[in-house]
Amino acid sequence: MRLKVLSLFAAVLLVSACGTDQSNSVATTGDGAQAGAEAPAPGTKEDFVVNVGDRVFFAYDSFDLSPEARATLDRQAQWLKQYPSIAVTIEGHADERGTREYNLALGERRANSVKNYLVAAGVSADRITTISYGKERPAVLGSNEAAYAQNRRGVTTIN
Amino acid sequence: MSPVLHRYSPFTFVAALLLAVAVALPARAQVQIDITQGVVEPLPIAVTDFFGETPDEVQTGAEIASVIAANLQRSGLFRPIDKNSFIQSAAALQNGPNFPEWRIINAQALVTGSVQRQPDGRYRVEFRLWDVIAETQMVGLAYFTAPENWRRVSHIVSDAIYKRITGEEGYFDTRIVYISETGPANARVKRLAIMDQDGANHRFLTDGQFLVLTPRFSPTAQEITYLAYYNDRPRVYLFNIDTGRQEVLGDFPGMTFAPRFSPDGNRVIMSLATGGNTEIYTMDLRTRETRRLTNSPGIDTAPSFSPDGQRITFESDRGGTQQIYVMNADGSGVQRISFGQGRYASPVWSPRGDLIAFTKLLGGRFYIGVMRPDGTGERILADAFHVEGPTWAPNGRVLMYFSETPSGPNGETKQSRLYSVDLSGRNVWQVPTPLDGSDPAWSPLIP
Structure with missing residues (x-):
């Protein structure tokens, strides 16, 4: 499931970046980093994005973690425990179908949901900061449900 | 300085x-x-x-x-x-x-x-x-x-x-502060900008290095309060229009946002989000003393004072979905006033005191409307794919808001423009801006 999501991102980003070039010879991750034929080095940002999964998705106006989101966060927690010197920032995002102020608050709720789960899973709270971007930084362009579903997200970024 | x-x-x-x-x-x-x-x-x-x-x-x-x-x-x-x-x-x-x-x-x-x-x-x-x-x-x-x-x-x-x-005060000798936008939605550059109410004398106030949102005019000074992501720390700032100097307001343990001045210009009311909970605070600009006004596990935000400073309207999802509430200036006497279909957001009290403007979400569309402070007499003045963020002209007869078009299926950039509408809802004008615009705020009459 996780691979499916990543490959979807790869396609979307290539289309938006190159217009007509649908080539999949270079996979682009959601983080914008490039992954070639070689596997990313363990403990790197690329390793985290490709092999762990840096983001979880939320239902409309919800900050509940789905079973799938929990699975992703379990992997994140495990990885973070493996690399204890790494600190992260959790970004909370909303889709564009809400008002400015509410979406800022909703993004904060989502980031906090992710943080709470990671802390409960054993990651020290002082390694985690949160930030809400509301609807200001969509991952995917487009005014349709498929885009909204990918924009309602919590993204764990390596500091 | x-x-x-x-x-x-x-x-x-x-x-x-x-x-x-x-x-x-x-x-x-x-x-x-x-x-x-x-x-x-x-x-x-x-x-x-x-x-x-x-x-x-x-x-x-x-x-x-x-x-x-x-x-x-x-x-x-x-x-x-x-x-x-x-x-x-x-x-x-x-x-x-x-x-x-x-x-x-x-x-x-x-x-x-x-x-x-x-x-x-x-x-x-x-x-x-x-x-x-x-x-x-x-x-x-x-x-x-x-x-x-x-x-x-x-x-x-x-x-x-x-x-x-x-027989009413005019509103032409006024200015608009707003957010100028350009670029694709996922890398939008937003700048604070100011212009006359007719779009003339346009000037950028920030350079787009950091994200800025929701500017509001001081009723008494050449100052703006707004949300800036300076150093990736979203906080409410005070911005001096004449000097360009800005300062962060308060030392809060989380994101502060949705700021607005009190009618006497002495306080800023805003939201603080921390630990997944958003509450409303006021801050005295002279003593820097802060005061928490709400206490609910929901999202309490978008506060706006009545012109006499005695009451506050805000939005909250404490009842399940976004709705509009009013309360006394000390946080007591909270009452829900919106009961129509849909979600109600971003209430703004008219400078005349007689109406509260709002954004409404219903059936996949957005609306700008007004209702009386007791929640009666709801009237819709504008609707579109996405309209949001009403602001009142100082005479309480005209509103400005922004309207966004959908972005295309192939990532075509959305357009966002400012519009004014009077209380009849029939008199709609686009306000000229050099780039896209959002989050307009109308100044008081220039002294």
């Missing part, structure tokens, strides 16, 4: 703006507009070019007339008559109107004036408003001002005309 005392500011000319003549005849004015009525037939008005003798004066006189006519037309209350139908010339008008010639073209009101350069380089701008039916002068005023301030004089004259005929 202290040695900037004499730095140029666009407002310093106010001191040099001298009221020379003020004649308001209390004669039975037949020309009047009652804007408390729902729908108003626009008043036909002839705005003549202000008379000048030198080419410079002639040009400025024509430009002043055109700014005044555009202001009056946008209000929806006046219908400026085509200049080409005028019979009496600007020069001949200096000896007084020939009223029958203005009645022939169905003018009910007539604006005349003159521009004269003074020995010291300033302009003397004189204007008179005439009741064509009663054949009387309704207002006569003269101003001395630096030539570059001719636009501001045009707005002041527009306000005088509006006030004399409607």
Whole structure:
């Protein structure tokens, strides 16, 4: 499931970046980093994005973690425990179908949901900061449900 | 920042703006507009070019007339008559109107004036408003001002005309602060920008290095409060328009946002989000003392004071979905006031106190509307794919908001533009901005 999501991102980003070039010879991750034929080095940002999964998705106006989101966060927690010197920032995002102020608050709720789960899973709270971007930084362009579903997200970024 | 005392500011000319003549005849004015009525037939008005003798004066006189006519037309209350139908010339008008010639073209009101350069380089701008039916002068005023301030004089004259005929304060001598936007949605560059209410004198206040949102004017000072992601820490800031200096407001343990000034300008009310909970706080700008006003596990945000400072309207999802509430200024007496279908957001109390404007979400569309502070009398004024963020003109008769188009299926960038609408909902105008715009905030009348 996780691979499916990543490959979807790869396609979307290539289309938006190159217009007509649908080539999949270079996979682009959601983080914008490039992954070639070689596997990313363990403990790197690329390793985290490709092999762990840096983001979880939320239902409309919800900050509940789905079973799938929990699975992703379990992997994140495990990885973070493996690399204890790494600190992260959790970004909370909303889709564009809400008002400015509410979406800022909703993004904060989502980031906090992710943080709470990671802390409960054993990651020290002082390694985690949160930030809400509301609807200001969509991952995917487009005014349709498929885009909204990918924009309602919590993204764990390596500091 | 202290040695900037004499730095140029666009407002310093106010001191040099001298009221020379003020004649308001209390004669039975037949020309009047009652804007408390729902729908108003626009008043036909002839705005003549202000008379000048030198080419410079002639040009400025024509430009002043055109700014005044555009202001009056946008209000929806006046219908400026085509200049080409005028019979009496600007020069001949200096000896007084020939009223029958203005009645022939169905003018009910007539604006005349003159521009004269003074020995010291300033302009003397004189204007008179005439009741064509009663054949009387309704207002006569003269101003001395630096030539570059001719636009501001045009707005002041527009306000005088509006006030004399409607009995209400005008709103033309005002400015708009808003967020200028450019670039694709996932890498949007947002800058704080300011302009006159008609889009002129546009100027950027920040450079786009960091994200800025929701600016609001101080009711008493040349200051703006807004949300800035400076150093990736979203916080409420105070921004001085004249000096460009900004300072963070308070030392809160999380994101502060949705700021607005109290009506006396002494406090800022805002939201603090921390630990997944958003509450409303006020901060005294002098003592820096903060006070928490709400206490619910929901999202409490978008607070706005009533003009008397006694009450606050805000949105909360404490009841399950976003709805509008009012409470006393100390946080007591919370009451929900929105009960229609859909979600209700971003309430803003009218400067007149009689209405609360809001954004509504229903069935995949967004609406701008107003309701009374007790929640009755809901009226929708605008709707589209996405309209949001109403702000009131200082006279409480006109709103500005922004409207976004959907972005295309192939990632085509959405468009976001500013619009004004009056309380009839029929008089909608796009406000010109050089780039896309959002989050408009209307200033008080410039002092």
